[in-house]
Amino acid sequence: MNANILQLNVDETEAILLGSRQCRLSYDSDLLNLSSLSLGLTKPACNLGAWFDPQLSPHPVPDRLSPPLPHCLPLTVPYLRRSRNLRPYIRHCSPQLFKCPSCQSPQLHLPQLMQLLQNPTVRTFTHTKHFWDCFDLLCVRQVLGFEVDTVNSVQFSNHTGYDHWTGQVMTANELHTLYDGLKLNGVNRYDYVLTGYTRDASFLEMVVDIIRELKCQNPNLVYVCDPVMGDQRNGDGYMYVPEHLLPVYKEKVVPVADIITPNQYEAEILAGKKMNTEKEALEVMDLLHAMGPETVVITSSDLPSSLGKDYLIALGSLRKIKADGTLVKERIRMEIPKVDAVFVGTGDLFTAMLLAWTHTHPNNLKMACEKTASALQHIVRRTINHARGKEPGMWVGGGMLGWGGGTWDGWGGLHCWVVGCRVGWGGCSAEGSVRH
Ligand SMILES: Nc1ncnc2c1ncn2[C@@H]1O[C@H](COP(=O)(O)OP(=O)(O)O)[C@@H](O)[C@H]1O
């Protein structure tokens, strides 16, 4: 756990038993003994897919697992094959067990599945800046169980933080045409809409119109908005979208959003108030709640941390009035170990993960934020290690799965519409995503 930057959550630790039905049923004990840990099994979960990451294998391999791990792993292949999305990639693969050269732990080798991870689109996941491509392909669709339709609000050569960038910006008309197609087929019912980077005001206004319509179709639809506008650089805020987008976000977009995930700079310009202290940050979040959203998460800030300058602070706030009229309020403060590099697109990843985890923990913002921050920490660390040549590039799937719960079997049938950007199909080296 320490190696994977996870903390044992005493209230909710999840264990997964992998293996055939027969093999799982034969394990009738309510206690799972793993090295020095004993976990009580309360809720059975079915493994709809599995991902094996050598980095996340138990060290040392527990000898008290029953049946032993080497025996379990080949048994999971039929389950992988059963997953419609994975089947084409593992049809011809003969599972082999081999021992990790460094730690001697048993690993399952799935050659064709690995190939999937190596294709350029998927590998872009190591660049957090290319998130949407992979969110669709791996993270949400296959791993987290959402069915995602993506719309590329822009298609750029690279992140706009670079000196130069080229590409196309989708217009409101083009978005409307796409949406019309969905409507004509009667497939415009979504559970979630997530929006990220956009740089055209009329496009944003069209997004708002569409969300209103989608909310009529499904009154429970949750709109998660990452109001991507700018960031701090050397202590000064700067916009990386045209400035006239700010009033559109303030007056039209944020009011229809249920969850917003600004960074500190974006929170300040939306609220029209600086946050130099935690008290001011809470006031900023209250101002943002007053604009509409029930949930506000400030993904990063430079507020001082009690743990020292190597930590960044993220804040969360939930404010909702329940059906019986009572006001529920929850504030969360997370101190996140800083990695000494600048990452791009982490905001995208944070928002997407938060959407997924608030879905699993609808009444527990703290848990959703913890799991989200844990994933981010894992990913930025592996990204920086990869950029520094300390880790091979193929860490992708396990990085996402290893820390989370094993109970993603109940998520079928959800539909999510992502309006984000597609940037850079080109180079896949992690250096592209890390600016020192
Ligand atoms: N240098 C870093 N070190 C550790 N975590 C980081 C770092 N940069 C980003 N993150 C993670 O990514 C999350 C979102 O980052 P943030 O910079 O707020 O996104 P953006 O400005 O892209 O919207 C943070 O909450 C944190 O978990």
Ligand SMILES: Cc1ncc(COP(=O)(O)O)c(CN)c1O
């Ligand atoms: C083209 C572009 N520019 C800027 C940003 C903002 O990036 P960041 O998450 O690094 O703030 C994004 C978000 N992915 C983007 O797609």
